[in-house]
Amino acid sequence: MTAPPTAKGEATRQRIMEAATAEFAQHGIAGARVDRVAAAARTNKAQLYSYFGSKDQLFDTVFAASMQHVMDVVPISADDLADWAVRLYDEYLVRPDLIRLATWARLERRPAGHLMDERIDEPKLAAIAAAQSAGAIDTGDTGDTGGPGGTQVDPFDVMAMVIAMSMAWSPVSNVYAATADEPARTHRRRRDFLRDAVRRAFAPD
Structure with a gap:
Protein backbone atom coordinates (compact mmCIF):
# COMPACT_ATOMS: atom_id res chain seq x y z
CA MET A 1 0.00 0.00 0.00
CA SER A 66 21.20 17.91 17.06
CA MET A 67 21.22 20.52 19.82
CA GLN A 68 17.53 19.95 20.51
CA HIS A 69 18.22 16.22 20.69
CA VAL A 70 20.82 16.73 23.41
CA MET A 71 18.44 18.96 25.38
CA ASP A 72 15.64 16.40 25.11
CA VAL A 73 17.74 13.32 25.87
CA VAL A 74 20.02 14.91 28.48
CA PRO A 75 17.95 17.56 30.29
CA ILE A 76 19.83 19.57 32.87
CA SER A 77 19.69 18.70 36.56
CA ALA A 78 20.74 22.03 38.02
CA ASP A 79 20.60 20.69 41.57
CA ASP A 80 22.85 17.78 40.53
CA LEU A 81 25.31 19.13 37.97
CA ALA A 82 27.53 16.08 38.45
CA ASP A 83 24.76 13.78 37.25
CA TRP A 84 24.15 16.04 34.25
CA ALA A 85 27.85 15.96 33.34
CA VAL A 86 27.94 12.16 33.49
CA ARG A 87 24.83 11.86 31.33
CA LEU A 88 26.42 14.19 28.78
CA TYR A 89 29.54 12.01 28.81
CA ASP A 90 27.39 8.98 28.03
CA GLU A 91 25.54 10.75 25.23
CA TYR A 92 28.82 11.67 23.54
CA LEU A 93 29.67 7.96 23.50
CA VAL A 94 26.35 7.07 21.88
CA ARG A 95 26.21 10.00 19.46
CA PRO A 96 29.74 11.25 18.71
CA ASP A 97 28.38 12.80 15.52
CA LEU A 98 26.54 15.44 17.52
CA ILE A 99 29.65 16.81 19.17
CA ARG A 100 31.46 16.80 15.82
CA LEU A 101 28.65 18.89 14.32
CA ALA A 102 29.10 21.44 17.09
CA THR A 103 32.83 21.54 16.42
CA TRP A 104 32.36 22.14 12.71
CA ALA A 105 29.86 24.89 13.52
CA ARG A 106 32.47 26.52 15.75
CA LEU A 107 35.24 26.20 13.17
CA GLU A 108 33.29 27.22 10.08
CA ARG A 109 30.46 29.39 11.34
CA ARG A 110 31.06 31.05 14.68
CA PRO A 111 34.73 31.14 15.69
CA ALA A 112 33.93 33.53 18.56
CA GLY A 113 31.06 34.22 20.90
CA HIS A 114 27.98 32.08 21.35
CA LEU A 115 27.82 28.93 19.27
CA MET A 116 24.04 29.03 18.84
CA ASP A 117 21.05 31.22 19.46
CA GLU A 118 21.31 32.31 23.08
CA ARG A 119 17.62 31.57 23.64
CA ILE A 120 18.27 27.82 23.53
CA ASP A 121 20.26 28.12 26.77
CA GLU A 122 17.67 30.17 28.66
CA PRO A 123 15.96 27.21 30.40
CA LYS A 124 19.32 25.81 31.55
CA LEU A 125 20.51 29.19 32.80
CA ALA A 126 17.28 29.80 34.68
CA ALA A 127 17.59 26.39 36.34
CA ILE A 128 21.19 27.06 37.37
CA ALA A 129 20.32 30.51 38.73
CA ALA A 130 17.47 29.00 40.75
CA ALA A 131 19.79 26.32 42.12
CA GLN A 132 22.33 28.98 43.08
CA SER A 133 19.65 30.99 44.87
CA ALA A 134 18.45 27.88 46.70
CA GLY A 135 21.98 27.05 47.82
CA ALA A 136 22.00 23.74 45.92
CA ILE A 137 25.23 24.64 44.17
CA ASP A 138 28.09 26.99 45.00
CA THR A 139 27.28 30.63 44.29
CA GLY A 140 30.94 31.11 43.43
CA ASP A 141 31.57 34.52 44.95
CA THR A 142 34.40 36.01 42.91
CA GLY A 143 35.01 39.13 44.99
CA ASP A 144 35.43 41.31 41.90
CA THR A 145 32.88 43.99 42.77
CA GLY A 146 34.89 45.67 45.46
CA GLY A 147 32.13 45.14 47.99
CA PRO A 148 31.59 42.52 50.65
CA GLY A 149 30.74 39.08 49.44
CA GLY A 150 31.81 39.61 45.87
CA THR A 151 29.48 38.64 43.06
CA GLN A 152 27.83 35.37 42.07
CA VAL A 153 29.38 33.52 39.16
CA ASP A 154 27.26 33.97 36.06
CA PRO A 155 25.02 30.91 35.43
CA PHE A 156 26.32 30.86 31.87
CA ASP A 157 29.88 30.35 33.13
CA VAL A 158 28.70 27.55 35.41
CA MET A 159 26.99 25.86 32.44
CA ALA A 160 30.05 26.33 30.23
CA MET A 161 32.36 24.83 32.84
CA VAL A 162 30.21 21.74 33.44
CA ILE A 163 29.87 21.11 29.71
CA ALA A 164 33.63 21.52 29.26
CA MET A 165 34.28 19.01 32.03
CA SER A 166 31.85 16.54 30.48
CA MET A 167 33.75 16.83 27.18
CA ALA A 168 37.15 15.93 28.64
CA TRP A 169 37.13 12.60 26.74
CA SER A 170 34.78 13.64 23.94
CA PRO A 171 35.33 12.86 20.23
CA VAL A 172 36.97 16.28 19.80
CA SER A 173 39.26 16.11 22.83
CA ASN A 174 42.78 17.42 22.27
CA VAL A 175 44.04 14.73 24.64
CA TYR A 176 42.03 11.53 24.25
CA ALA A 177 38.78 10.66 22.46
CA ALA A 178 36.79 7.94 24.18
CA THR A 179 34.61 5.44 22.33
CA ALA A 180 31.78 3.14 23.34
CA ASP A 181 34.02 0.16 22.47
CA GLU A 182 36.27 0.66 25.49
CA PRO A 183 35.89 -1.62 28.54
CA ALA A 184 32.92 -0.88 30.80
CA ARG A 185 35.27 -0.52 33.78
CA THR A 186 37.09 2.31 31.99
CA HIS A 187 33.86 4.23 31.53
CA ARG A 188 32.85 3.59 35.14
CA ARG A 189 36.19 4.98 36.32
CA ARG A 190 35.79 8.11 34.21
CA ARG A 191 32.18 8.61 35.29
CA ASP A 192 33.18 8.34 38.95
CA PHE A 193 36.03 10.79 38.47
CA LEU A 194 33.88 13.24 36.49
CA ARG A 195 31.05 13.05 39.01
CA ASP A 196 33.41 13.70 41.91
CA ALA A 197 35.20 16.54 40.11
CA VAL A 198 31.99 18.39 39.28
CA ARG A 199 30.62 17.90 42.79
CA ARG A 200 33.81 19.28 44.30
CA ALA A 201 33.80 22.24 41.90
CA PHE A 202 30.22 23.26 42.65
CA ALA A 203 29.58 21.96 46.17
CA PRO A 204 27.76 24.52 48.35
CA ASP A 205 29.91 26.36 50.87
Whole structure:
Protein backbone atom coordinates (compact mmCIF):
# COMPACT_ATOMS: atom_id res chain seq x y z
CA MET A 1 0.00 0.00 0.00
CA THR A 2 1.40 3.39 -1.01
CA ALA A 3 1.92 5.79 1.85
CA PRO A 4 0.08 9.13 1.70
CA PRO A 5 2.15 11.86 0.04
CA THR A 6 2.64 13.75 3.29
CA ALA A 7 3.88 10.65 5.08
CA LYS A 8 6.13 9.73 2.17
CA GLY A 9 7.50 13.25 2.04
CA GLU A 10 8.22 13.25 5.76
CA ALA A 11 10.00 9.91 5.45
CA THR A 12 12.18 11.32 2.67
CA ARG A 13 12.91 14.42 4.70
CA GLN A 14 13.92 12.29 7.68
CA ARG A 15 16.26 10.20 5.54
CA ILE A 16 17.87 13.39 4.25
CA MET A 17 18.33 14.64 7.81
CA GLU A 18 19.97 11.38 8.90
CA ALA A 19 22.24 11.25 5.86
CA ALA A 20 23.15 14.93 6.22
CA THR A 21 23.96 14.49 9.92
CA ALA A 22 26.48 11.79 9.07
CA GLU A 23 27.90 13.74 6.12
CA PHE A 24 28.37 17.02 7.99
CA ALA A 25 29.76 15.27 11.06
CA GLN A 26 32.43 13.58 8.97
CA HIS A 27 33.29 16.30 6.45
CA GLY A 28 32.16 19.62 7.91
CA ILE A 29 30.16 22.26 6.06
CA ALA A 30 32.63 23.06 3.30
CA GLY A 31 33.61 19.44 2.74
CA ALA A 32 30.10 17.98 2.72
CA ARG A 33 28.62 17.04 -0.65
CA VAL A 34 24.93 17.34 -1.36
CA ASP A 35 25.09 14.60 -3.99
CA ARG A 36 26.40 12.14 -1.37
CA VAL A 37 23.63 13.14 1.02
CA ALA A 38 20.99 12.68 -1.68
CA ALA A 39 22.36 9.30 -2.66
CA ALA A 40 22.52 8.08 0.94
CA ALA A 41 18.95 9.30 1.49
CA ARG A 42 17.73 7.54 -1.67
CA THR A 43 16.48 10.75 -3.22
CA ASN A 44 17.82 13.45 -5.55
CA LYS A 45 19.29 16.92 -5.14
CA ALA A 46 16.19 18.62 -6.51
CA GLN A 47 14.09 17.01 -3.79
CA LEU A 48 16.67 17.90 -1.15
CA TYR A 49 16.73 21.54 -2.21
CA SER A 50 12.95 21.67 -2.25
CA TYR A 51 12.97 20.78 1.45
CA PHE A 52 15.99 22.72 2.67
CA GLY A 53 16.82 25.38 0.09
CA SER A 54 20.61 25.12 0.20
CA LYS A 55 23.48 23.20 1.76
CA ASP A 56 23.92 25.92 4.38
CA GLN A 57 20.25 25.80 5.33
CA LEU A 58 20.46 22.02 5.51
CA PHE A 59 23.37 22.27 7.94
CA ASP A 60 21.49 24.83 10.04
CA THR A 61 18.52 22.48 10.28
CA VAL A 62 20.68 19.48 11.13
CA PHE A 63 22.66 21.40 13.73
CA ALA A 64 19.54 22.82 15.39
CA ALA A 65 18.03 19.33 15.52
CA SER A 66 21.20 17.91 17.06
CA MET A 67 21.22 20.52 19.82
CA GLN A 68 17.53 19.95 20.51
CA HIS A 69 18.22 16.22 20.69
CA VAL A 70 20.82 16.73 23.41
CA MET A 71 18.44 18.96 25.38
CA ASP A 72 15.64 16.40 25.11
CA VAL A 73 17.74 13.32 25.87
CA VAL A 74 20.02 14.91 28.48
CA PRO A 75 17.95 17.56 30.29
CA ILE A 76 19.83 19.57 32.87
CA SER A 77 19.69 18.70 36.56
CA ALA A 78 20.74 22.03 38.02
CA ASP A 79 20.60 20.69 41.57
CA ASP A 80 22.85 17.78 40.53
CA LEU A 81 25.31 19.13 37.97
CA ALA A 82 27.53 16.08 38.45
CA ASP A 83 24.76 13.78 37.25
CA TRP A 84 24.15 16.04 34.25
CA ALA A 85 27.85 15.96 33.34
CA VAL A 86 27.94 12.16 33.49
CA ARG A 87 24.83 11.86 31.33
CA LEU A 88 26.42 14.19 28.78
CA TYR A 89 29.54 12.01 28.81
CA ASP A 90 27.39 8.98 28.03
CA GLU A 91 25.54 10.75 25.23
CA TYR A 92 28.82 11.67 23.54
CA LEU A 93 29.67 7.96 23.50
CA VAL A 94 26.35 7.07 21.88
CA ARG A 95 26.21 10.00 19.46
CA PRO A 96 29.74 11.25 18.71
CA ASP A 97 28.38 12.80 15.52
CA LEU A 98 26.54 15.44 17.52
CA ILE A 99 29.65 16.81 19.17
CA ARG A 100 31.46 16.80 15.82
CA LEU A 101 28.65 18.89 14.32
CA ALA A 102 29.10 21.44 17.09
CA THR A 103 32.83 21.54 16.42
CA TRP A 104 32.36 22.14 12.71
CA ALA A 105 29.86 24.89 13.52
CA ARG A 106 32.47 26.52 15.75
CA LEU A 107 35.24 26.20 13.17
CA GLU A 108 33.29 27.22 10.08
CA ARG A 109 30.46 29.39 11.34
CA ARG A 110 31.06 31.05 14.68
CA PRO A 111 34.73 31.14 15.69
CA ALA A 112 33.93 33.53 18.56
CA GLY A 113 31.06 34.22 20.90
CA HIS A 114 27.98 32.08 21.35
CA LEU A 115 27.82 28.93 19.27
CA MET A 116 24.04 29.03 18.84
CA ASP A 117 21.05 31.22 19.46
CA GLU A 118 21.31 32.31 23.08
CA ARG A 119 17.62 31.57 23.64
CA ILE A 120 18.27 27.82 23.53
CA ASP A 121 20.26 28.12 26.77
CA GLU A 122 17.67 30.17 28.66
CA PRO A 123 15.96 27.21 30.40
CA LYS A 124 19.32 25.81 31.55
CA LEU A 125 20.51 29.19 32.80
CA ALA A 126 17.28 29.80 34.68
CA ALA A 127 17.59 26.39 36.34
CA ILE A 128 21.19 27.06 37.37
CA ALA A 129 20.32 30.51 38.73
CA ALA A 130 17.47 29.00 40.75
CA ALA A 131 19.79 26.32 42.12
CA GLN A 132 22.33 28.98 43.08
CA SER A 133 19.65 30.99 44.87
CA ALA A 134 18.45 27.88 46.70
CA GLY A 135 21.98 27.05 47.82
CA ALA A 136 22.00 23.74 45.92
CA ILE A 137 25.23 24.64 44.17
CA ASP A 138 28.09 26.99 45.00
CA THR A 139 27.28 30.63 44.29
CA GLY A 140 30.94 31.11 43.43
CA ASP A 141 31.57 34.52 44.95
CA THR A 142 34.40 36.01 42.91
CA GLY A 143 35.01 39.13 44.99
CA ASP A 144 35.43 41.31 41.90
CA THR A 145 32.88 43.99 42.77
CA GLY A 146 34.89 45.67 45.46
CA GLY A 147 32.13 45.14 47.99
CA PRO A 148 31.59 42.52 50.65
CA GLY A 149 30.74 39.08 49.44
CA GLY A 150 31.81 39.61 45.87
CA THR A 151 29.48 38.64 43.06
CA GLN A 152 27.83 35.37 42.07
CA VAL A 153 29.38 33.52 39.16
CA ASP A 154 27.26 33.97 36.06
CA PRO A 155 25.02 30.91 35.43
CA PHE A 156 26.32 30.86 31.87
CA ASP A 157 29.88 30.35 33.13
CA VAL A 158 28.70 27.55 35.41
CA MET A 159 26.99 25.86 32.44
CA ALA A 160 30.05 26.33 30.23
CA MET A 161 32.36 24.83 32.84
CA VAL A 162 30.21 21.74 33.44
CA ILE A 163 29.87 21.11 29.71
CA ALA A 164 33.63 21.52 29.26
CA MET A 165 34.28 19.01 32.03
CA SER A 166 31.85 16.54 30.48
CA MET A 167 33.75 16.83 27.18
CA ALA A 168 37.15 15.93 28.64
CA TRP A 169 37.13 12.60 26.74
CA SER A 170 34.78 13.64 23.94
CA PRO A 171 35.33 12.86 20.23
CA VAL A 172 36.97 16.28 19.80
CA SER A 173 39.26 16.11 22.83
CA ASN A 174 42.78 17.42 22.27
CA VAL A 175 44.04 14.73 24.64
CA TYR A 176 42.03 11.53 24.25
CA ALA A 177 38.78 10.66 22.46
CA ALA A 178 36.79 7.94 24.18
CA THR A 179 34.61 5.44 22.33
CA ALA A 180 31.78 3.14 23.34
CA ASP A 181 34.02 0.16 22.47
CA GLU A 182 36.27 0.66 25.49
CA PRO A 183 35.89 -1.62 28.54
CA ALA A 184 32.92 -0.88 30.80
CA ARG A 185 35.27 -0.52 33.78
CA THR A 186 37.09 2.31 31.99
CA HIS A 187 33.86 4.23 31.53
CA ARG A 188 32.85 3.59 35.14
CA ARG A 189 36.19 4.98 36.32
CA ARG A 190 35.79 8.11 34.21
CA ARG A 191 32.18 8.61 35.29
CA ASP A 192 33.18 8.34 38.95
CA PHE A 193 36.03 10.79 38.47
CA LEU A 194 33.88 13.24 36.49
CA ARG A 195 31.05 13.05 39.01
CA ASP A 196 33.41 13.70 41.91
CA ALA A 197 35.20 16.54 40.11
CA VAL A 198 31.99 18.39 39.28
CA ARG A 199 30.62 17.90 42.79
CA ARG A 200 33.81 19.28 44.30
CA ALA A 201 33.80 22.24 41.90
CA PHE A 202 30.22 23.26 42.65
CA ALA A 203 29.58 21.96 46.17
CA PRO A 204 27.76 24.52 48.35
CA ASP A 205 29.91 26.36 50.87
